[in-house]
Amino acid sequence: MKKNDLLARWLCNDLSEKELAEFEAGPDFEKYQKIKQYTDHLEVDELDENAMLSNILQQKKITPKVIPLYKKWAFRATAIFVLALGITFAMKKFIPETQTANFGERTTFMLPDNSEVVLNSGSEINYKKWNWNNNRRLELEGEAYFKVSKGRRFEVQTNLGKVSVLGTQFNVKARKNRFDVVCYEGRVRVNYANKQLILTHGQSVTFEDGEQFSALVKASKPEWMDNQICFNKENIKSLLDEVQRQYNITIELNAKDTTSLFTGKLPADDLNVALQIISTTYHLEAKKVSENKIIFDEK
Structure with a gap:
């Protein structure tokens, strides 16, 4: 309750300097700032006391219900807080997720359908959690290995081409003007420019400067993972x-x-x-x- 009270008073600019400093140092302050940007435009209309009194006198048979004015800030804070929770939920649900692997690092993570992704150094992936099982699509910059759970079509989009699968294991690398795809299990469909081809277990294809060359792969996973x-x-x-x-x-x-x-x-x-x-x-x-x-x- 103390945390909610501080949040409500902060939204109404009612914190002391000491309280404000402590609040801004909190771990959730950055999130609250973003929420406030969405809710700053909300205003509670000012009460017209004369009009209210006149209306009450005209309705003699109705017992008036008086709302103390000092509670006005509480109503506004409560409304904003409820809306903020909704916005927070929506942001988590609909805003794209981003996974990165900095230089000298690798990142392993699971997608909502338990598909496994390993990002190689200097790579990034963006995807949306919402409705994932019906729209398994992500964007890749760099290189990643995928172990895809069976389900609807799974698509990896890069700036050079697209790879589509149902359930398989494969590696995609898109660096500058070079596009490499290796299939380690199952089948993958590769789209590059106006070309489309199917790769099966142990096959790879490379496109660079408009040229295409293929090779056979004996490994069971990308060498960079070892x-x-x-x-x-x-x-x-x-x-x-x-x-x-x-x-x-x-x-x-x-x-x-x-x-x-x-x-x-x-x-x-x-x-x-x-x-x-x-x-x-x-x-x-x-x-x-x-x-x-x-x-x-x-x-």
């Missing part, structure tokens, strides 16, 4: 971009040849070994100029 960064015909710039995401570092490249393609794996949990493999492959020398910055120079 701390291995896997590359298939990727140039050194794309390779270094991924290393920066996995290790949360900055890399500067001073080399003329940036078009040679790399196919292989790098460890995602041992930076020194990763740098050594890159240096040997491209005939570069890696220099660590600070805790989080690496420079590659030609030998």
Whole structure:
């Protein structure tokens, strides 16, 4: 009750300086501020006392019910508080959920239908909980592995293409102008530009700059989930971009040849070994100029 009283008095600007400071330091203050933005326009009409008295005198047979004016703020606060609870519920229900994995991190979470998602470093997913079982659709920026529960069609939308499934396990990666999809179980439908194709267990497809190439996959899940960064015909710039995401570092490249393609794996949990493999492959020398910055120079 004390918490509700403070909330009501805050809505009516009736807190002392000390009470206000304590209230603003509370863990729910940011949420209350958002609620107040939605309810500030609500006003309780001012009472016209003369008109009220005249109306009462004209209705002699009706016993008047007097409402003390000092309770006016309580009525307003109660109405706003009830509305605020409704708005809070609506915000939780309808506003999109966002899951992120920062550089050097991975995030695992469950969707409302118990489908499992693992976000790779530097990735983000947005989806709506409301009516999820009838509209299983989400937006992905970056890379994620999906283990989808059976049900209605499940769609992953990226800025490069769309993947649709019913119940399966697959990996989607959309980075810059490259779109990779790997199917580990079941079947997935891939839409890219004006192309559409079906992938089954162990198949993968890559689209880059309008070109398409496919490959067979023997693994049962993405290599990055086992701390291995896997590359298939990727140039050194794309390779270094991924290393920066996995290790949360900055890399500067001073080399003329940036078009040679790399196919292989790098460890995602041992930076020194990763740098050594890159240096040997491209005939570069890696220099660590600070805790989080690496420079590659030609030998």
